[in-house]
Amino acid sequence: MIQKIVTKEELYKLLNYLLQDFEVIGPKELTNRGIFYETIKNPQDLYLGEGFTTEPVKKLFLNPSEWFFKCQYKDSKNSLEEIALTKTKRIIIGVRPCETKGLELLDKVYNSEYKDEFYVNNRNRTVIIGLSCAKPDRNCFCTSMGGSNVESQGTDAILFDRDGKFILEIITDKGKEILGSIGNEPSEEEKKHWQQDKEKRKDLVKTKIKAPEDLDKVFEDPYWEQVSKSCLSCGICTFLCPTCHCFDLVDEQRRRLRCYDGCAFVDFTLQASGENPRPTKKERYRQRVFHKFDYFKKNFGENLCVGCGRCIRYCPVKIDISEIVDKAPV
Numbered sequence: 325m326i327q328k329i330v331t332k333e334e335l336y337k338l339l340n341y342l343l344q345d346f347e348v349i350g351p352k353e354l355t356n357r358g359i360f361y362e363t364i365k366n367p368q369d370l371y372l373g374e375g376f377t378t379e380p381v382k383k384l385f386l387n388p389s390e391w392f393f394k395c396q397y398k399d400s401k402n403s404l405e406e407i408a409l410t411k412t413k414r415i416i417i418g419v420r421p422c423e424t425k426g427l428e429l430l431d432k433v434y435n436s437e438y439k440d441e442f443y444v445n446n447r448n449r450t451v452i453i454g455l456s457c458a459k460p461d462r463n464c465f466c467t468s469m470g471g472s473n474v475e476s477q478g479t480d481a482i483l484f485d486r487d488g489k490f491i492l493e494i495i496t497d498k499g500k501e502i503l504g505s506i507g508n509e510p511s512e513e514e515k516k517h518w519q520q521d522k523e524k525r526k527d528l529v530k531t532k533i534k535a536p537e538d539l540d541k542v543f544e545d546p547y548w549e550q551v552s553k554s555c556l557s558c559g560i561c562t563f564l565c566p567t568c569h570c571f572d573l574v575d576e577q578r579r580r581l582r583c584y585d586g587c588a589f590v591d592f593t594l595q596a597s598g599e600n601p602r603p604t605k606k607e608r609y610r611q612r613v614f615h616k617f618d619y620f621k622k623n624f625g626e627n628l629c630v631g632c633g634r635c636i637r638y639c640p641v642k643i644d645i646s647e648i649v650d651k652a653p654v
């Protein structure tokens with residue numbers, strides 16, 4: 325790992341130069357809307373403050389809706405046209421550590437034994453520059469999910485805002501190629517202070533939970549009915565979650581579309597016969613928790629949650645998954 329001290333001006337100047345060859349995407353504050361990942365034309369427009377983006381970075385790798393192919397019927401013949409993969413190289417800057425950990429979890433599904441060519445193409449054409457969190461809020465519980473607000477897991481490089489400058493840690497060769505030319509190496513004294521500061525920042529994540537080892541034995545517990553009572557089945561939690569990845573396939577006007585779907589929706593498991601194995605909120609919310617904290621762990625060895633807090637922050641009725649998991653009657 326290479327450590328550098330970089331001024332904001334140096335970083336913006338470099339990004340300006342990189343705009344010639346890369347699409348640069350990063351958080352941008354939109355009036356009356358919040359912070360969203362946007363394509364950046366002027367690096368000064370980047371939001372590299374302490375607020376969080378509403379949507380996760382997932383949407384830049386797994387599109388909310390994506391055409392797979394088109395069919396045509398012409399001159400008594402059927403033909404199939406595949407959708408070309410985007411080749412543009414891109415840099416995504418300002419991605420929080422929980423989100424890059426989320427991408428590593430999505431890799432287990434979309435880029436391991438089975439490879440989804442759209443997702444893999446998006447992964448391969450992207451350099452990720454992370455941004456550490458110095459002000460996690462009370463909804464964040466990343467450190468309880470094996471993550472951290474300061475570590476560089478899943479990034480090519482990571483920035484730490486400190487005293488009006490950035491500490492830059494370069495992790496991968498891709499990161500070195502893009503960022504290796506800027507900044508100065510810190511002195512040994514500065515490196516020591518920085519390490520101490522980093523340790524202190526980890527303590528800023530105050531919400532600590534304990535995810536149960538095995539939820540199986542409480543599958544039939546009335547707890548799931550109680551905790552899901554106020555749920556509106558709106559699906560916000562699934563759409564904004566950096567790790568939820570369920571989708572639907574729709575054929576429309578001779579085109580096949582993949583679009584996000586979510587276990588919170590009443591028709592998610594509705595079958596053509598009219599039968600629905602998850603007819604009430606109890607079964608649907610239980611499925612959400614079990615998928616994240618039981619089934620995924622059994623299949624892939626980790627919880628499918630990075631503790632980003634989005635589903636708590638944006639749930640219209642303030643359902644708190646961290647509390648529900650922590651208090652599960654195991």
Ligand code: SF4
Nearest residue numbers: 555556558559561639
């Ligand atoms: S965001 Fe809240 S209300 Fe909406 S589906 Fe999720 S838990 Fe239910």
Ligand code: SF4
Nearest residue numbers: 565629630632633635
């Ligand atoms: S379940 Fe909630 S806290 Fe966990 S990763 Fe998804 S949105 Fe974040």
